[in-house]
Amino acid sequence: MSTPERTLRYVDALREALVQEMDRDPDVFVFGLDVDDHKGIQGSTLGLAERFGPERCFTTPLSEDAMTGVAIGAAVAGMRPVHVHIRMDFLMLCMNQLVNMAAKTHYMYGGAAKVPLVVRSMIGKSWGQGAQHSQGLHAMFMHVPGLKVVAPSNAHDAKGCLIAAIRDDNPVIFMEHRLLYPLEAPVPEEPYTVPLGQARRMTRGDDITIVGVSNMAMECLRAEELLRDVGIGVDLIDPVSLVPLDIDTIAGSARRTRRLLVVDNGWITAGAGAEIAAAVAERLGPEGPLTVRRMGFAPTTCPTTPALERLFYPNPATIAETAHAMVRPGGPAWSPAPERAELAYQRSFKGPF
Amino acid sequence: MSTPERTLRYVDALREALVQEMDRDPDVFVFGLDVDDHKGIQGSTLGLAERFGPERCFTTPLSEDAMTGVAIGAAVAGMRPVHVHIRMDFLMLCMNQLVNMAAKTHYMYGGAAKVPLVVRSMIGKSWGQGAQHSQGLHAMFMHVPGLKVVAPSNAHDAKGCLIAAIRDDNPVIFMEHRLLYPLEAPVPEEPYTVPLGQARRMTRGDDITIVGVSNMAMECLRAEELLRDVGIGVDLIDPVSLVPLDIDTIAGSARRTRRLLVVDNGWITAGAGAEIAAAVAERLGPEGPLTVRRMGFAPTTCPTTPALERLFYPNPATIAETAHAMVRPGGPAWSPAPERAELAYQRSFKGPF
């Protein structure tokens, strides 16, 4: 008889991971703009300052660039900083420290120093976040050796990956999504790690492999339901971490289905989807026909008006339509009924974990 | 009877483009660290300050971030700045202005403003440039809608693309390569543009399509010679501009050869090669077997010691070997004779332009 599992929201899972790691290791600290105010990064850092004191949870001046250097220096000295940004867009201010310093320190000093740093940042979406508050820029970090990149799509992985990231001896870019924060999933109470570099199969199917990154894993899950209605079986994979990337699992699935759709939470050009599609094509292309497609942000800046914002993002219906066209290329065009698509939208992920 | 063509070094072609555009349009100006000193960015800006005065060619404080904003502001006001960086690595200091401002201005203001800006930067290589002076980070810019990215591989295109970039009404990331600077090619004296978004076929062949980016186009040209020795015909394509990307020409070639090797002057993961390989796989994958491979920087930080730096970069021999293995996958392994590879290394590109 199994006890009913505890469920937690994504945001609370993040906070629990921080609390448990700060409890475990006095070298862990959390800082960044507004981590200690009454909103606490939408709740994900709430109470840390009270519990651990202002030396271990503190805000900073608006100086993202230097603060990243400060985090690196503290990490080189042996501490384990978690540097928090309320939007991923703001990482553009610290690219020099992230790309030229954090990513390179261990290598360019021949192993003499290391940088156990976690950079948390949230992708914004909806209610007109607009051009500068909505970007998913993970591809830039995937590009640079020395950085790890994690993008958990559910509460369970949020906690496990954050703990893994904090314990990792390398700089880890930890990517969250605003729309995931309220979603619940079963989350064990004790500390645990979700290994970086191991993809998660969310559903099994034989017709098409779909890879969904970050929040898009949830959108794909809803698309899978719509596709199931019309008899299309989806092998749905959440990569969980993008660097290291579990390309074996993805390619293994695509070898079986010969169809790969990557749905990213970012732009397509030279993005995570390009990497996954190219890597799979390198492995499987010579064996025979392979149908590959990428979806992601429209190739535009993100507009604020809902009339256009709606079109900027993939959604369950457009994902299902694209997958359908890949599986039944000659057949008649198909769209899920709007009410049905709406319903599918309610679905959340309960495992397997 | 055709007159003998004038040849020019890449570096002088750049300088000629600047002189001619500054002559043509008083709104064009050139600024950036050290553009006005006696070295003049390895000669590419030499004499501009003398000729056009310190208002139109001037150095700046070490403030890459704000200077990029200054360039954007001047561009919004209708001028046409050329902002110069001696290393592409330093663009990491201005990512916020490039990604969050320059790329987005036209869109997020609904077309009310535009940013006719050119950002020149040089990729370093050899003599131990090391971790922070050697990066080719074009993939990051390809990723962001609103930016154009150009990477001419020869003197002719250097001049024509720079003029095109200056006349373009959008922010253009103009990527040069230190090792290309001394290479000569026929360069017309009068001003001309090389259109952004049109790839150049460097050699014709039926066995494999090779795409070489920036300096790698030259390395591929040498590899082509080695491959010709063993009867392998290469369709060698220089994309010239990465955004817009002439994927039609590349895919058209690969449709014929069914083999695509992309050799980039940067890292592979989520890089330009990933984009090209993925885009080609999307188009051609369903038609039948397709052999795709990417080469680029080793997935490491760039080491200074020549013993390792040598292994960090693709070279004519490793490119030829990879292509050979793609064309004759079952056959015996092959490497070009070292002396032959050495000789091929002397080759430069004389057209077709």
Add this chain to the structure above:
Amino acid sequence: MDDRTTRDADMAARLYRSLRRIRRTEERIAEVYPSDRIKSPVHLSIGQESVAVGVCDVLGPDDVVAGTYRGHAAYLAKGGDLRAMMAELFGKVDGCARGKGGSMHLVDMDRNVLGCSAVVGSGIPVAVGYALAIRRRRQDRVVAAFYGDGASEEGCVYESLNFAALHKLPVLFVCENNGYAIHEPLSRRWAADRLTERVATFGIAARRLESDDVFAVRAAAAQGVAALRAGAGPVFLEVPTYRWREHVGPSEDYDAGYRSRDEAAPWMANDQVERVGALLPPEARAAIDAAVEAEIADALAFAEASPFPDARELHAHVYA
């Protein structure tokens, strides 16, 4: 009435109209906001209007302002189109950015309102670059660049000050010091409250005002702009002011714990809209009020009536 008195009365009426127009516009936005027709984050400047109003009153049509995501005041004070602003907030195609920018990215190039940015501090170097172009072209124009106390901490703002001073650019830097960046007070962000002194070390004429009294702001700005027009190089003003509403959104937040209503009380007691309004003859004031209400009502109606952008607009304006 002698000339001077007339001028003063005109000025008071002008300033009042501008203050009142901004205040009422934002109050109306706050009222509409809960209806979710404004689908974009709004950062109200209620309480801080006098800074933008005082400064913009001494600018001519050819002069330029650069505002921030908290940009309604600067936009309106500089003469930005109210209908286009309201339509922008509603995400409509007649918005000043065709609905693509929202409240944080107001722009009106015809009125020389440079586009606003939502990345704190990022508009400052752009404003300086605009001033560089002005100077290169020998134009008799100045740029007023507004930013917050928080923005003053960003590296690019220091860099901008140095460059502007080095090239003697016609920029009036206006730091609206409202004591907070979101909910974090100065004490958690500034090592020392000596910003103006610091700016002066760039060789910039720098002055810290004692209050946000609109006449004081105007006088300081007038002096600064005169210096700019004389080619003396940039000028800096630090103006203490206070944000009455929450950082983002339509409400008050004195119960949130990070500040008290007591702290706000003296600022409210010194409400510039009321102060300047009280200087006017009641009927003049009433006429202005009525005109302002009518203009806002018209702008709201305009925004409501304007269509959303067509789907094809998504792909327009990526490249010029």
Add this chain to the structure above:
Amino acid sequence: MDDRTTRDADMAARLYRSLRRIRRTEERIAEVYPSDRIKSPVHLSIGQESVAVGVCDVLGPDDVVAGTYRGHAAYLAKGGDLRAMMAELFGKVDGCARGKGGSMHLVDMDRNVLGCSAVVGSGIPVAVGYALAIRRRRQDRVVAAFYGDGASEEGCVYESLNFAALHKLPVLFVCENNGYAIHEPLSRRWAADRLTERVATFGIAARRLESDDVFAVRAAAAQGVAALRAGAGPVFLEVPTYRWREHVGPSEDYDAGYRSRDEAAPWMANDQVERVGALLPPEARAAIDAAVEAEIADALAFAEASPFPDARELHAHVYA
């Protein structure tokens, strides 16, 4: 000799040894350089040694230094291993960074030499972060962070000053003002020559020295470090100094046009290596000189003999 005289004599000998060691090491590097065995750009500090030497003389083994791409002097003055440095320049596996860093990325964690960076200014916030860790752990250690006048213009350096002062971190900021960033003089980069005054506005004890006299540098550093150990918050020193050789590479460049040998003459006349050497008894000086030459010869031989890293090293150390 009384105690004080002995102490002074010891100090002179110590400073001389350190100055001479750096000078001669770099001169030897310059001699070897044309042979192309050193395959990485070198930025010599010849002429500027006294800054690093004076500062590091008051640091203990547990104290930390952060240098730049022009980092030989700081590395050596702090006690960094000379053999490992030379092997690093030669790209050998026994180099302090296993040949992966070269001259611009010296490091010696055992001697608390933080890794040097080639992106100007980028090491400063890292040094501040290291000091944050020191303070959090209640350690009695200080960090000396060296940077150039050019670096002082980078936004992240201002940001670092503010943060260090806000948290009262034990950092001695040392600005080596050699008047040039590559070939560009201060006048083309600084709006005003008031850096020290500016730094002071962060509430940082800031002082500008009149020369790079090694005893003066040492005394100022000693005073600063004492303040740091007392928890008084960061200290800043601006030290005027002069680079005798070209920006990068082994040669002189007085014929390049951007500066004259006349400008250099007073600095050379005040050569600190000579000055301090002249204070020593000739035989003591000769003994130091001989020891220094022997050490350098040994280090060069060591570097020559050390193997290049094996091909597998390419992929080592990407991740820890």
